[in-house]
Amino acid sequence: MNYIRGLRLDRRTMLRGLCGVAIGLPLLDAMIPAAAALPKRLGFIMFPHGHIKGKWTPAQTGPGYALSPALQPLAPNRKKFTVLSGLACDPSKTRQGFHDRAVASFLTGIEKSKTEIRVGPSVDQVAAHGLGKATAFSSLELSGEPVSQAGGMVYKTATQPLPAETNPRALFERMFGDADRVDAAALAAMRERQQSMLDLLESNVSDVQRNLGAADKRKLSEYLDSIRDIERRLTFTEELARQNVKYKRPPGTPESYSEHIKMMFDLLTISLQTDMTRVFSFMMNAEASNMTFPEIGWDYSHHMTSHHMGDPEKMAAITRINVYQAGLFNYLLTKMDSIQEQEGTLLDNTLMTYASTLGDAQNHMQVDLPVLLAGGSAMGVKHDRHIALKQDTPITNLYRTMLDKVGVPMETLGDSTGRIDHLTDL
Helix, strand or coil: CCECCCCCCCCCCEEEEHHHEEEECCCCHHHHHHCCCCCCEEEEEEECCCCCCCCCCCCCCECCCCCCHHHHHHHHHHHHEEEEEEEECCCCCCCCCCHHHHHHHHCCCCCCCCCCCCCCCCHHHHHHHHHHHHCCCCCEEEECCCCCCCCCCCECCCCCECCCECCHHHHHHHHHECCCCCCHHHHHHHHHCCCCHHHHECCHHHHHHHCECHHHHHHHHHHHHHHHHHHHHHHHHHHHHHCCCCCCCCCCCCCCHHHHHHHHHHHHHHHHHCCCCCEEEEECCCCCCCCCEHHHCECCCHHHHHCCCCCHHHHHHHHHHHHHHHHHHHHHHHHHHCCECCCCECCCCEEEEEEECCCCHHHCCCCCCCEEEEECHHHCCCCCEEEEEEEEEEHHHHHHHHHHHCCCCCCCCCCCCCCCCCCCCC
C-alpha cells in the first residue's frame, strides 16, 4: 500500500472550494483499504452510417488477423480490442431497415413502431440500474452533436428517451459543480477572468498531497493537470466564440470536430477515473447526420455520402470518415490505458463497444454491423483477434455477455437469443 501516516482516504473524498466547486479524486493507493474491489465499468460508443464492405472487416479470423484499412489507426492498441463480425440490430427481420429503427434498436433490441414508441430500456440503463447506485451519475449520455430527427439510442424506460450532452463546458460544470450549492454567477466571473476552477479550491489540495505517498502524489498531480488542460482548451474555444468565429457545430463546442470529441473523451475519462459514473453511452455523431468533415477534406454531408449509389469517391470518403473516427477512438483507448489502477489500467477495468447502427448504410441494412469490443482485460476478456459469429447474431447477445462481466446478468434483453462464448479464451 502506498499511503503514509496512517492516512486512509474514502473513495468519496472530495476537494471542495468556493462557488460550489467539488472535485472528486482519482482512485489512489490510499483508498484501496476502503474499497472492497475496483469498480467495473461499461460503455457503448456509436458511430453512424456503417462501413464499406471489405474496408472494415478483416479478411482473416483468429489472433493472427491483419488490420483492415478502416482499423489501421487502432494498430497501437490492437491488443486491447477484439473485432466481432456477423452481428445485427435487426429485431424485425421482415421490414426494410431505416435510421430511426436502427438507432432505436441499437442498444435495446426492439424496433420502433409507427404508432407507438415502446423500445426500452436500453442496455446502458439496465447496467446503470445495477452499477449506478454508488455513483454521482448513474450513467452519462454524451454525443458529438445533437440527435437528429431519427432520434437517440438511450431509453431509460420503454417510452422515455434520454437526451445526450454535447457541450463540453456544460459537462465540465455538471461534473465539478456541486448542484445544490454552485454559484453560477461566480463561475461565469471566474471564466471571464480565465481563472481555473482549481484556484477556487480550499487548502485541502495541499493538505491531501502532504499526506500521500510518492505514487499517489504523482497520480493526483497528473489528474489535476488534466483538469487544468481541459479548462484551458474550453477557455480558448470560448474566446474564439467572443471573436464571432462562425461555428458549424453547436454553441459552446470547439469548431474542430476532433478537438470537440477529444475534449468530451477527456471528460468522460475523468468521470470514470473518479468513479462519478460507471456507465456511459457516446454518439460520435447523430444518426442520419449531415455533419461534414473539413479536417479530412470532405465537405459533403455524412448522411448523403453514405448513400453513395456506387460512386467510388463517396465510398472512399466513408472509409476515410471511418478511419478518422477510429483514430479518435484510439485516442480514448490510449488515454484510458495510461491511467494505472490497482489491477491493470482504467481501460482494463472498463468494457465497451465501438460500433455502428448500420452495416451497409446505402441500403439501410441493420445487419453486418462493424463492431469492436474493447477493454475488460481485468474481467477476463481476451483480445487481439477477429471473431466471426454466425451471420445475423443479435448484438444484444453481446450486451448480455457484457452485463455478465460487470455483474449485472440479464436473462432477456430485446431480441437476444443467448450469449457469446469465447470472449475469455483464445
